[in-house]
Amino acid sequence: MNQQPDQTHPDDVYSMVIVSNRLPVDYDEQPDGTPGWKTSPGGLVTALEPIMRAADGAWVGWAGVADREFAPFENDGISIVPVPLSEDEIQEYYEGFSNDTLWPLYHDVIAPPTYHREWWDAYVRVNRRFAEAAARAADEGATVWVQDYQLQLVPKMLRETRPDLVIGFFNHIPFPAYGIYSQLPWRRQVIEGLLGADVIGFQRQADAGNFQRAVRRLYGYTTRGAVVEVPEGDDVRRVIARHFPISIDAEGFEQLARRPDVQARAKEIREGLGNPKTVMLGVDRLDYTKGIRHRLKAFGELLRDGRLSVSDASLVQVASPSRERVETYRQLRDEIELTVGRLNGDYSTISHQAIAYLHHGYPREEMAALYLAADVMLVTALRDGMNLVAKEYVASRFDEDGVLVLSEFAGAADELRQSVLVNPHDIEGLKDAMVAAAEMPRKERARRMRALRRRVRDYDVARWSADFLETLTGNATIRPGVRDDLGRALARLAATERLLVALDFDGTLAPHVDVPDDARASDGAKRSIERLLEAKDTAVAYVSGRAIDSLRHVSDPHDDVLLAGSHGVELQFAGGEGALDLHETEIADLHALSKILDEVVDSAPGAWVERKPAGLALHTRKLSTSAGEKAQRAARTKVKQELPELTLREGKNVLEFAVRSSTKGDAIARLRQHTGATAVLYVGDDVTDEDGFAALEPGDVGVKVGQGRTFARYRVRGTDDVDRLLEMLAELRAAR
Numbered sequence: 001m002n003q004q005p006d007q008t009h010p011d012d013v014y015s016m017v018i019v020s021n022r023l024p025v026d027y028d029e030q031p032d033g034t035p036g037w038k039t040s041p042g043g044l045v046t047a048l049e050p051i052m053r054a055a056d057g058a059w060v061g062w063a064g065v066a067d068r069e070f071a072p073f074e075n076d077g078i079s080i081v082p083v084p085l086s087e088d089e090i091q092e093y094y095e096g097f098s099n100d101t102l103w104p105l106y107h108d109v110i111a112p113p114t115y116h117r118e119w120w121d122a123y124v125r126v127n128r129r130f131a132e133a134a135a136r137a138a139d140e141g142a143t144v145w146v147q148d149y150q151l152q153l154v155p156k157m158l159r160e161t162r163p164d165l166v167i168g169f170f171n172h173i174p175f176p177a178y179g180i181y182s183q184l185p186w187r188r189q190v191i192e193g194l195l196g197a198d199v200i201g202f203q204r205q206a207d208a209g210n211f212q213r214a215v216r217r218l219y220g221y222t223t224r225g226a227v228v229e230v231p232e233g234d235d236v237r238r239v240i241a242r243h244f245p246i247s248i249d250a251e252g253f254e255q256l257a258r259r260p261d262v263q264a265r266a267k268e269i270r271e272g273l274g275n276p277k278t279v280m281l282g283v284d285r286l287d288y289t290k291g292i293r294h295r296l297k298a299f300g301e302l303l304r305d306g307r308l309s310v311s312d313a314s315l316v317q318v319a320s321p322s323r324e325r326v327e328t329y330r331q332l333r334d335e336i337e338l339t340v341g342r343l344n345g346d347y348s349t350i351s352h353q354a355i356a357y358l359h360h361g362y363p364r365e366e367m368a369a370l371y372l373a374a375d376v377m378l379v380t381a382l383r384d385g386m387n388l389v390a391k392e393y394v395a396s397r398f399d400e401d402g403v404l405v406l407s408e409f410a411g412a413a414d415e416l417r418q419s420v421l422v423n424p425h426d427i428e429g430l431k432d433a434m435v436a437a438a439e440m441p442r443k444e445r446a447r448r449m450r451a452l453r454r455r456v457r458d459y460d461v462a463r464w465s466a467d468f469l470e471t472l473t474g475n476a477t478i479r480p481g482v483r484d485d486l487g488r489a490l491a492r493l494a495a496t497e498r499l500l501v502a503l504d505f506d507g508t509l510a511p512h513v514d515v516p517d518d519a520r521a522s523d524g525a526k527r528s529i530e531r532l533l534e535a536k537d538t539a540v541a542y543v544s545g546r547a548i549d550s551l552r553h554v555s556d557p558h559d560d561v562l563l564a565g566s567h568g569v570e571l572q573f574a575g576g577e578g579a580l581d582l583h584e585t586e587i588a589d590l591h592a593l594s595k596i597l598d599e600v601v602d603s604a605p606g607a608w609v610e611r612k613p614a615g616l617a618l619h620t621r622k623l624s625t626s627a628g629e630k631a632q633r634a635a636r637t638k639v640k641q642e643l644p645e646l647t648l649r650e651g652k653n654v655l656e657f658a659v660r661s662s663t664k665g666d667a668i669a670r671l672r673q674h675t676g677a678t679a680v681l682y683v684g685d686d687v688t689d690e691d692g693f694a695a696l697e698p699g700d701v702g703v704k705v706g707q708g709r710t711f712a713r714y715r716v717r718g719t720d721d722v723d724r725l726l727e728m729l730a731e732l733r734a735a736r
């Protein structure tokens, strides 16, 4: 406990601000009135703490007590900016709307949500206070990362007052299917609040899908892959909504578990339990989403049926106190404590207790010791955003022992596939899984644990935040070369049955040049592409915004390369010319468009028009920023007035109007279908390549070349690195 926090200046501003309902520390006054701070409960704080300690940012949040104002201060290397809440606000915004309306609703109505208009009013009011506090703490152009369901309105509020900010949002709990979400009387306002962010992160792919469906149903906005197109005046703002599964400081947990004192404590715990053959463990906040009742029921029946006996098996259940003034939580506590009392009364002996029930919150050291002491970890949540306990158990087991029984309804189940997966509603299935886990042979335990540990180590919390923030800001420094994680992704791709390698041309295979006709791919890249084409079941495609003739001219493609020009309007699959028959109305529109753009170019020296089979592109690369913007504005307005049906696409210093529309995403879909690819690599550098990344599916790999916002999973710095990447893939594919 930190007793005397160092004060910081209230006017300090930061380039990175985290906003969450809870601060990493709660105010904790001693009975004698001594002020102090203690670690806050829950996985959100566990995950964000190591990131904030490494970053020079501020953490804006509530200090966990009513009616107290605290000046900003420094705690354990983190700048803390407390936001006050009154007693009424805690009841209406936190216990009410957050934890008695949104929490049950978003967890698939396991408990009935309560809807009160006064709670909603308090939610709006408190969200505004958080938004104001974040705006005060944020420097010009800063990144503000808003956390969780308690603060869904903050992104929009921030965008309205501080359009200079880059705004991210991460939802730590599930996002429900529309049939459930639509119950919420304020369903439109919440979606609108979230869409104020640039990137909205979810735990699971299914959560992001549910959110996108809600956006389409309630607002009718277009979504392409991970991108939601939000209309703003004449423009469209692209919001990325995608999954970023949260994780833990895996290395830190392993180090903790390796400490001799922690191992000694683990031994002591087992001894204290009478050294049973099998120690089973559950660690949860006392919450109805965690499936504690189902776990106790299964354990009790196993004892009743004699499939387990108290001398052989003990269950340790940590149920840390949570939201104790909310009625559903009070009832749950009563029920659980009644059940534990009954089971212990029925089955415990003088020397062996059936269930060791602990209604406390423990520090990390004790958690690690408990994990080491447990042969079987029981995570039986009925719904859970992620469940970090499951990942912590795996990270602690450096001895490659222990079995994780994991509910398929916890977010962690998407990643931890080698656990024993269970449906906790199926009590018979759960009982069988618990017995199988207790009896699993050592070899099988080690095999599963090794695979689980690889996943948790590879995708730790640093990687989670880096992925999110790189997507959000695109500012992360990109190291030259091909990073290890991308190397591993290429190895996975190379092992697929039918591979499609789809590549953008300008800025990806060929460096950008002033004269478009001069763009050329390097000899190295061409050699790798030839090697790829020689490999069995491997197709290569160039996917470009250029007209297909121009693409053919600059890329001088091998006969077997598939071509997609004009963003996929023109396709050439089997050698020869790509043909495109325009309808009469399309030809007429093209003439009218040509007239408008020629006029714009006449009054903007340095601009030029590129002619494409189904459209025209206005290039302004050689103009100053303001002259370029002016020319683009003029073109946009005139075309909108006279040819409102045309599609518009924006690239770097280029505005492209088309009479027939296609995106690089459509091109990828056609190419995938044509080649029957079982996995796709797509590499691109421009904003139009985002449509290509959006069309990727699980198992595919997207690589963004250079800086800029993206929802490609990987990045490389420039075309040299693309050459290296292709060389590696060609080698791997040939060796297959």
Ligand SMILES: O=P(O)(O)OC[C@H]1O[C@H](O[C@H]2O[C@H](CO)[C@@H](O)[C@H](O)[C@H]2O)[C@H](O)[C@@H](O)[C@@H]1O
Pocket: 021, 022, 041, 042, 043, 044, 045, 047, 148, 149, 172, 173, 246, 322, 323, 384, 385, 386, 387, 388
């Ligand atoms: O702040 P409380 O009301 O005391 O609740 C504690 C936290 O519980 C929730 O945690 C979630 O975040 C975890 C990390 O992403 C995730 O693993 C878990 O599945 C979620 O339930 C809640 O979302 C947080 O806001 C709370 O602080």
Ligand SMILES: O=c1ccn([C@@H]2O[C@H](COP(=O)(O)OP(=O)(O)O)[C@@H](O)[C@H]2O)c(=O)[nH]1
Pocket: 041, 042, 043, 044, 046, 283, 284, 285, 318, 320, 360, 361, 362, 363, 364, 367, 386, 387, 388, 389, 390, 392
């Ligand atoms: O006595 C306890 C119980 C839990 N935890 C921590 O609380 C977090 C729980 O996160 P999880 O994602 O599993 O669930 P949440 O409580 O956030 O819903 C984990 O980091 C646990 O190690 C803890 O430190 N002490």
